[in-house]
Amino acid sequence: xxxxxxxxxxxxxxxxxxxxxxxxxxxxxxxxxxxxxxxxxxxxxxxxxxxxxxxxxxxxxxxxxxxxxxxxxxxxxxxxxxxxxxxxxxxxxxxxxxxxxxxxxxxxxxxxxxxxxxxxxxxxxxxxxxxxxxxxxxxxxxxxxxxxxxxxxxxxxxxxxxxxxxxxxxxxxxxxxxxxxxxxxxxxxxxxxxxxxxxxxxxxxxxxxxxxxxxxxxxxxxxxxxxxxxxxxxxxxxxxxxxxxxxxxxxxxxxxxxxxxxxxxxxxxxxxxxxxxxxxxxxxxxxxxxxxxxxxxxxxxxxxxxxxxxxxxxxxxxx
Amino acid sequence: xxxxxxxxxxxxxxxxxxxxxxxxxxxxxxxxxxxxxxxxxxxxxxxxxxxxxxxxxxxxxxxxxxxxxxxxxxxxxxxxxxxxxxxxxxxxxxxxxxxxxxxxxxxxxxxxxxxxxxxxxxxxxxxxxxxxxxxxxxxxxxxxxxxxxxxxxxxxxxxxxxxxxxxxxxxxxxxxxxxxxxxxxxxxxxxxxxxxxxxxxxxxxxxxxxxxxxxxxxxxxxxxxxxxxxxxxxxxxxxxxxxxxxxxxxxxxxxxxxxxxxxxxxxxxxxxxxxxxxxxxxxxxxxxxxxxxxxxxxxxxxxxxxxxxxxxxxxxxxxxxxxxxxxxxxxxxxxxxxxxxxxxxxxxxxxxxxxxxxxxxxxxxxxxxxxxxxxxxxxxxxxxxxxxxxxxxxxxxxxxxxxxxxxxxxxxxxxxxxxxxxxxxxxxxxxxxxxxxxxxxxxxxxxxxxxxxxxxxxxxxxxxxxxxxxxxxxxxxxxxxxxxxxxxxxxx
Numbered sequence: 001x002x003x004x005x006x007x008x009x010x011x012x013x014x015x016x017x018x019x020x021x022x023x024x025x026x027x028x029x030x031x032x033x034x035x036x037x038x039x040x041x042x043x044x045x046x047x048x049x050x051x052x053x054x055x056x057x058x059x060x061x062x063x064x065x066x067x068x069x070x071x072x073x074x075x076x077x078x079x080x081x082x083x084x085x086x087x088x089x090x091x092x093x094x095x096x097x098x099x100x101x102x103x104x105x106x107x108x109x110x111x112x113x114x115x116x117x118x119x120x121x122x123x124x125x126x127x128x129x130x131x132x133x134x135x136x137x138x139x140x141x142x143x144x145x146x147x148x149x150x151x152x153x154x155x156x157x158x159x160x161x162x163x164x165x166x167x168x169x170x171x172x173x174x175x176x177x178x179x180x181x182x183x184x185x186x187x188x189x190x191x192x193x194x195x196x197x198x199x200x201x202x203x204x205x206x207x208x209x210x211x212x213x214x215x216x217x218x219x220x221x222x223x224x225x226x227x228x229x230x231x232x233x234x235x236x237x238x239x240x241x242x243x244x245x246x247x248x249x250x251x252x253x254x255x256x257x258x259x260x261x262x263x264x265x266x267x268x269x270x271x272x273x274x275x276x277x278x279x280x281x282x283x284x285x286x287x288x289x290x291x292x293x294x295x296x297x298x299x300x301x302x303x304x305x306x307x308x309x310x311x312x313x314x315x316x317x318x319x
Numbered sequence: 320x321x322x323x324x325x326x327x328x329x330x331x332x333x334x335x336x337x338x339x340x341x342x343x344x345x346x347x348x349x350x351x352x353x354x355x356x357x358x359x360x361x362x363x364x365x366x367x368x369x370x371x372x373x374x375x376x377x378x379x380x381x382x383x384x385x386x387x388x389x390x391x392x393x394x395x396x397x398x399x400x401x402x403x404x405x406x407x408x409x410x411x412x413x414x415x416x417x418x419x420x421x422x423x424x425x426x427x428x429x430x431x432x433x434x435x436x437x438x439x440x441x442x443x444x445x446x447x448x449x450x451x452x453x454x455x456x457x458x459x460x461x462x463x464x465x466x467x468x469x470x471x472x473x474x475x476x477x478x479x480x481x482x483x484x485x486x487x488x489x490x491x492x493x494x495x496x497x498x499x500x501x502x503x504x505x506x507x508x509x510x511x512x513x514x515x516x517x518x519x520x521x522x523x524x525x526x527x528x529x530x531x532x533x534x535x536x537x538x539x540x541x542x543x544x545x546x547x548x549x550x551x552x553x554x555x556x557x558x559x560x561x562x563x564x565x566x567x568x569x570x571x572x573x574x575x576x577x578x579x580x581x582x583x584x585x586x587x588x589x590x591x592x593x594x595x596x597x598x599x600x601x602x603x604x605x606x607x608x609x610x611x612x613x614x615x616x617x618x619x620x621x622x623x624x625x626x627x628x629x630x631x632x633x634x635x636x637x638x639x640x641x642x643x644x645x646x647x648x649x650x651x652x653x654x655x656x657x658x659x660x661x662x663x664x665x666x667x668x669x670x671x672x673x674x675x676x677x678x679x680x681x682x683x684x685x686x687x688x689x690x691x692x693x694x695x696x697x698x699x700x701x702x703x704x705x706x707x708x709x710x711x712x713x714x715x716x717x718x719x720x721x722x723x724x725x726x727x728x729x730x731x732x733x734x735x736x737x738x739x740x741x742x743x744x745x746x747x748x749x750x751x752x753x754x755x756x757x758x759x760x761x762x763x764x765x766x767x768x769x770x771x772x773x774x775x776x777x778x779x780x781x782x783x784x785x786x787x788x789x790x791x792x793x794x795x796x797x798x799x800x801x802x803x804x805x806x807x808x809x810x811x
Contacts, residue, residue, distance in 0.1 A: 003660070003765070022661070028808060040643060041359045041362075041363045041643050041646075041647065042359070042363065042640070042642075042643035042645075042646030042647040042650070043643075043646065046363055046647075047650045050363070050366055050367045050650075050688070051367070051370075054367045054370075066363075067724065068360075069723065069724070070519075071518075071519025071520075071723070072501055072515075072518040072519035073501065073506070075515075075518065075519075076518075076519050076723075076725075079515070106506065109515045137408070146642065155772060160503070160507070161504065161506050181758070181771065181772075181774065182771070183768055183771045183772050184503075184504055184764075184767070184768060184771065185768065186503075186584075186764065187550055188640045189633075189640045189641060189646070190583070190639075191585070192462075192637075192639050192699065193456075193457075193583065193633060193637070193639050193641075194460060196637065196639075197456075197457040197458070197459075197460060198457075199460040199461070199772065200772075209638065211658055211660070212638050212659065212660020212661060212662055212663070213637065213638060213660055213661065214660045215662065216660065216661035216662050218637070283370060283654065285653075286370075286653060286654045286656060287650065287653055287654060288653065317696075
């Protein structure tokens with residue numbers, strides 16, 4: 001009697017295990033996916049992720065859960081995903097500076113090149129160089145000329161070393177052979193406030209957060225990242241002689257290396273479908289973000305370029 | 320402008336607006352009361368919900384969550400000495416003593432009334448004075464922040480600790496603990512001994528729970544060999560006479576909190592401690608503070624809630640979020656097509672005034688919701704010690720873990736718990752250490768910024784070009800007065 005029931009239980013357990021095993025392989029995703037953000041609450045990654053995770057379940061048939069894991073400049077959350085099982089159930093929502101730059105300025109407990117594969121570049125935020133509305137600098141060239149005439153005499157507010165405002169500033173300094181005095185602030189908001197109050201002479205900001213300050217004349221935009229103009233009367237970086245992948249914060253979803261190809265394909269499909277979704281586009285539009293998607297394979301090549309460019313930049317700054 | 324205000328004010332009196340405020344307040348209170356779950360997390364999770372609601376429903380709802388959450392944090396601080404945020408630390412000093420005396424209900428009532436009054440007056444002040452405040456905010460940069468933080472630390476150490484020398488030792492220890500991890504400006508690792516877990520620094524929550532709650536639980540177990548109950552009674556509600564006695568304190572703390580809210584980057588922790596210190600100094604019976612003085616609860620709670628109004632000013636007038644809570648609110652505004660910034664009041668004045676009036680209504684509604692909920696919360700402490708202590712310890716461990724989902728934090732919690740017990744046995748007050756730890760980071764950051772801004776002549780820059788000198792001039796008489804009082808009371 002006892003043996004019989006034991007046999008039955010074991011049999012059932014075996015069937016269940018096998019069944020589950022095949023199901024995981026055949027029908028990813030079988031359970032909710034965790035999206036780790038290595039940054040704090042309320043930032044632009046958090047807001048973007050809230051929009052993504054409220055819509056992507058339509059295409060994955062599973063929930064995607066945001067887990068914030070800030071600390072050590074993004075390394076804490078990144079390490080968690082690097083150590084997670086490569087089964088597609090733990091993903092990282094990061095950006096290019098954490099992803100590709102940090103390896104050149106710190107000893108990381110993971111190798112970003114070997115430990116991750118990109119799933120999708122969800123969108124990007126181009127940087128704008130801004131000064132106060134009453135500033136004496138009326139063009140990017142005037143600003144650079146002043147910085148060359150008085151090296152280190154112009155205060156540039158940024159959001160923390162090797163962050164999203166610091167790196168473009170360093171890249172501009174390198175490209176134009178000029179020197180600014182880089183003053184750190186705890187985030188882009190405080191940096192902008194420092195500009196407005198006169199504590200800094202120049203800073204950077206994303207157009208999505210600038211519209212009201214620009215239209216009221218509180219700040220002037222001198223140049224924006226990329227080849228194309230964002231504001232009709234403001235030159236792009238390409239026009240002022242700064243070429244390449246400079247001043248873009250790429251918001252990117254990464255998976256641990258070794259994630260099966262079919263899982264990556266499934267995720268890729270879902271993120272591609274997301275770009276066509278009307279609600280997704282409307283909500284991103286309201287946040288002032290674009291929905292300019294790049295697939296994982298193509299972004300992998302951009303990562304390699306970033307790696308080289310950042311390595312050179314860091315070596316140059318350290319000199 | 321007046322017309323827009325009147326129109327907006329009327330729009331706030333909608334059934335669905337009021338209902339969602341109530342939902343927000345209640346859920347915020349519950350989340351805030353659970354250690355480890357912060358109001359910030361609750362707001363981030365509920366943010367997408369507000370995308371799909373009318374602006375006059377969605378944003379007041381988030382504001383409700385925020386306000387409910389701040390009060391919620393004072394519930395475990397008062398009942399079981401478990402402050403879940405830095406802002407609730409000052410509340411727990413006298414709040415928990417009142418619980419031990421069997422007067423938890425009175426403490427919770429006082430916390431509620433002081434919070435709501437502090438918040439309401441600072442909100443009204445902010446609405447009326449929003450543009451002058453916006454100009455004033457611009458006067459504070461890193462050098463001023465540094466001076467004010469330094470002054471705050473001196474005031475805390477000179478008033479809060481029973482022994483100034485021991486207080487100083489503990490504060491320096493706290494400042495040292497704040498240095499552990501990656502240097503926020505230079506990116507250099509300090510005191511991490513190559514341990515990756517220490518790279519992001521010591522987390523605040525395990526420290527708070529460890530040094531405040533765990534030792535109290537150990538002492539409760541030791542006490543209960545004689546008495547079966549954790550706290551025998553919940554006591555009576557706050558009386559009118561007790562409330563009237565606290566009115567000057569609430570008024571003072573509201574003023575202090577509002578002023579501190581204007582200085583960007585300071586916030587609730589500083590306000591609560593300053594309000595508490597000021598009340599203790601102004602009192603004719605400072606010796607009752609720290610021994611279960613209901614005025615102490617009032618002082619801390621009025622001050623930390625009065626910060627809320629002015630912190631919204633940079634968000635509304637410039638579109639700049641000063642902290643994470645306002646960053647989430649910015650997201651909610653933007654998703655509704657409202658662009659906070661210089662033209663917000665011209666373009667969307669009616670809706671914005673509607674939201675601001677709804678914010679004041681939220682305060683008034685919270686008096687009712689809070690007052691009705693308090694008896695339920697207060698009864699928690701009548702549970703037998705043998706049952707309550709394990710429950711509290713379970714929540715302590717769960718809270719420490721949930722905050723960052725990191726097992727290292729459990730070790731930190733145990734470590735700080737042991738440290739708290741040792742400090743208590745040696746009669747060292749842990750409060751200055753916690754304050755040194757919380758303010759050490761911002762202090763160092765502001766100093767680094769000041770040096771970066773000053774270039775080669777930091778001393779000149781600090782004292783001739785900036786407001787720093789003014790702060791020092793204000794601080795000196797305050798410190799002098801405090802020390803004089805202390806010496807006088809010591810000789811009596």
